[in-house]
Amino acid sequence: MADPNKVDPIHQFQITDIVSLGEGGVSFTNSALFMVLTVGAIALYLIMSTQKRSLVPNRVQLVSEMLYEFVAKMVTDSAGKAGMKFFPFVFSLFMFVLVANMFGMIPFFFTVTSHIIITFALAMLVFLVVIVYGFIKNGPKFLKLFVPSGVPGYVLPIVVPIEVVSFLSRPISLSVRLFANILAGHITLKVFAGFIVTLGGLGFMGWLGALLPLVMTVAITALEFLVAALQAYVFAVLTSMYINDAIHPSH
Amino acid sequence: MAGSTQDIIVLAQAEAGDALQQGEVVAAPAEEHAAESGGEHAAADAHGATETHAGTEAHSEVFPPFDGATFGGQLLWLAITFGALYLLMSRVALPRIGGILETRRTRIEGDLREAERLRQETEKAAAAYEAALAEARKNAHAIAEETRGGIKADIEGRRADVEAGLARRVAEAEGRIRADKDAALANVGSIAAETAQVLVARIAGSVSAAEAKAAVAAVSKE
Incomplete structure (x- = not known):
């Protein structure tokens, strides 16, 4: 962005200090700014829109209610009524990822979820919540998660390690899925958009040639909006399913 | 270029x-x-x-x-912002939206229950009305039946009275007619005798009443 003639698809992921708060690495960065904006936008919208507590909702309030019911249904479908204990957690995750992804679609905005550390931290949070709650609620019976019922004993030595590995790989798959989708989408978008600029500088034929990447950019932008919403949904659904494992460990 | x-x-x-x-x-x-x-x-x-x-x-x-150098800062800010988000959601926003939905649900359920109750009441009232109507109809029918029976009996009685009176008077009249007839028939002989006597007297001189009578009797026997 600094040099308009230079197309750098990676620059958009650069973390820069906005306010440096000292030498300890706690500076207020663009990433931090967009986390604050994400949380602020979510909280402001949900709280302002429900200020009136109308019995017959207006449009703004209806959106909040639909989000609530959407996530509530997701949680109860996956984890049952007992899963509603984790509803605020899943809802916060869903809204955070969704709004961070959507903010990332606005030009010049930083995409919080394009950094593996953020998605990994969220995934580890889910993972730890599942493990801690699973052991608190079920005690040692939580380990039955790794022993599928109805499997003959002689298969268990094969099945149990598979189950353990698949369980342990959850935070990785959960975080990499979101991170890679957002990162790849943004790079692709930037590369195609860069082709337009580059070809546009080549004169008339270049302008004609730039039409193809332009069409691609528009199409990929639409696709990225879909991915942004879909990945938030996938993250929340998988979280609900993992929480279900913590509540009902036996398969 | x-x-x-x-x-x-x-x-x-x-x-x-x-x-x-x-x-x-x-x-x-x-x-x-x-x-x-x-x-x-x-x-x-x-x-x-x-x-x-x-x-x-x-x-x-x-x-x-x-870039691992940015991880610490990002994690810190994620912890702060996500923690704030979780608190805001779990303490303020979600209970409020949940409350709105719950209020609406109970209100709708209450309204539906009230509507159901009113419907049942209406049905009950309609049934009561139907029953009352049937009862009234039955009563009316009974009253009509009774009245009709009473009138019929009255008419029958009066007709019987009238008929009896008529029959009596007919009988009386017949008796009187018979008596008159008898009397008249009884008088026929004497009248004939008197007539015969007068006629005979006119034609052939006087005849005694006894003779005339005997002659008439002889003629009427023939």
């Missing part, structure tokens, strides 16, 4: 560099790599201090999402 060809070269370089970096990151542990990149720009020993500089200035050296 020259500028744009340069662009393409720069782009190609950037992509090549990117690919190279990704390979590097996979090959080398992230921590080590961050230190290495920091070392290129600042004193390698001052690790903490160079972290942010490595992030801000040397973005072409490290692929930013894998």
Whole structure:
């Protein structure tokens, strides 16, 4: 962005200090700014829109209610009524990822979820919540998660390690899925958009040639909006399913 | 034209560099790599201090999402913001929306129950009305029946009275007629005798009443 003639698809992921708060690495960065904006936008919208507590909702309030019911249904479908204990957690995750992804679609905005550390931290949070709650609620019976019922004993030595590995790989798959989708989408978008600029500088034929990447950019932008919403949904659904494992460990 | 060809070269370089970096990151542990990149720009020993500089200035050296120098700050801000979000959601926003939905649900259920209750009441009232109507109809029918029976009996009685009176009077009249007739028939002989006497007297001189009578009797026997 600094040099308009230079197309750098990676620059958009650069973390820069906005306010440096000292030498300890706690500076207020663009990433931090967009986390604050994400949380602020979510909280402001949900709280302002429900200020009136109308019995017959207006449009703004209806959106909040639909989000609530959407996530509530997701949680109860996956984890049952007992899963509603984790509803605020899943809802916060869903809204955070969704709004961070959507903010990332606005030009010049930083995409919080394009950094593996953020998605990994969220995934580890889910993972730890599942493990801690699973052991608190079920005690040692939580380990039955790794022993599928109805499997003959002689298969268990094969099945149990598979189950353990698949369980342990959850935070990785959960975080990499979101991170890679957002990162790849943004790079692709930037590369195609860069082709337009580059070809546009080549004169008339270049302008004609730039039409193809332009069409691609528009199409990929639409696709990225879909991915942004879909990945938030996938993250929340998988979280609900993992929480279900913590509540009902036996398969 | 020259500028744009340069662009393409720069782009190609950037992509090549990117690919190279990704390979590097996979090959080398992230921590080590961050230190290495920091070392290129600042004193390698001052690790903490160079972290942010490595992030801000040397973005072409490290692929930013894998730049371990920024991890601490990002985690801190994520913890602060996500923690705030969780608190705001679980304490304020979600209970409020849940409350709105719950209020609406109970209101709708209450309204439906009330409607159901009113409907049952209406049905009950309609049934009661139907029953009352049937009762009234039955009563009316009974009253009509009774009245009709009474009137009929009355008519029958009166007709019987009238008929009896008529029959009596007919009988009386018949009796009187018979008596008159008898009397008249009884008088026929004497009248005939008197007539005969008068006629005979006119024609052939006087005849005694006894003779005339005997003559009439003789004639009427013939």
